[in-house]
Amino acid sequence: MAVSEQPVGIDALLERVRAGYRRIEAREAYEAARAGEALLVDIRYAALRERDGLIPGALVVERNELEWRLDPQGSHRLPEATSHALRVVVICNEGYASSLAAESLHRLGLRRATDLVGGFQAWRAAGLPTSPAR
Numbered sequence: 398m399a400v401s402e403q404p405v406g407i408d409a410l411l412e413r414v415r416a417g418y419r420r421i422e423a424r425e426a427y428e429a430a431r432a433g434e435a436l437l438v439d440i441r442y443a444a445l446r447e448r449d450g451l452i453p454g455a456l457v458v459e460r461n462e463l464e465w466r467l468d469p470q471g472s473h474r475l476p477e478a479t480s481h482a483l484r485v486v487v488i489c490n491e492g493y494a495s496s497l498a499a500e501s502l503h504r505l506g507l508r509r510a511t512d513l514v515g516g517f518q519a520w521r522a523a524g525l526p527t528s529p530a531r
Contacts, residue, residue: 411493414500420514423523426486430454435484436477438467440498441517445490450527452520455488463487463498468505484509492516 405413421429429435437455439446440463451457456477458466465473469480477483485507489495495512502510513519521527 411496414496417500417503418511420492420496421486421511422514423520423525426488426513426520427523427525429484429486435486437486437488438463439488439517440495441488441490445517447530449490449517449521450529451531452488452517453526453528460489460494460498464501464505467502467507469507481506482509483507485511487512488520489513489516491518 426435426437430437437452439452439455439457440460441449442459446457456475458475462473465471466475467478467483467485468474469478469483471478485499485502487495487498487502487510489498489512492513492515495516499510499512515522
């Protein structure tokens with residue numbers, strides 16, 4: 398941080414980050430994933446996945462591994478991380494941490510990365526498919 402910059406609070410940071418891309422609603426994310434046009438990535442921690450379940454077909458990637466696993470140029474990338482043009486929809490519990498994660502993916506060149514408004518809770522509230530954690 399430059400000496401003249403003032404610290405920014407998390408609410409202002411989220412607003413700034415979210416202004417850089419279009420977030421996606423649950424139904425749109427579901428349809429895009431079903432059509433093979435988006436990769437859903439669940440970054441919730443294990444206890445939340447165990448408590449609330451999973452989104453069928455979503456890739457589970459712990460938040461602390463996200464950049465390593467989705468960087469198409471990375472040596473630790475997942476097979477799904479095929480190109481910088483990949484449309485990734487990051488999902489957290491309520492849609493806050495996922496915004497910061499999507500912005501981080503943008504910095505890696507994944508310009509189509511976005512996050513789910515309201516997170517897993519919005520997905521479930523919309524009546525979209527979930528399954529128990531294994």
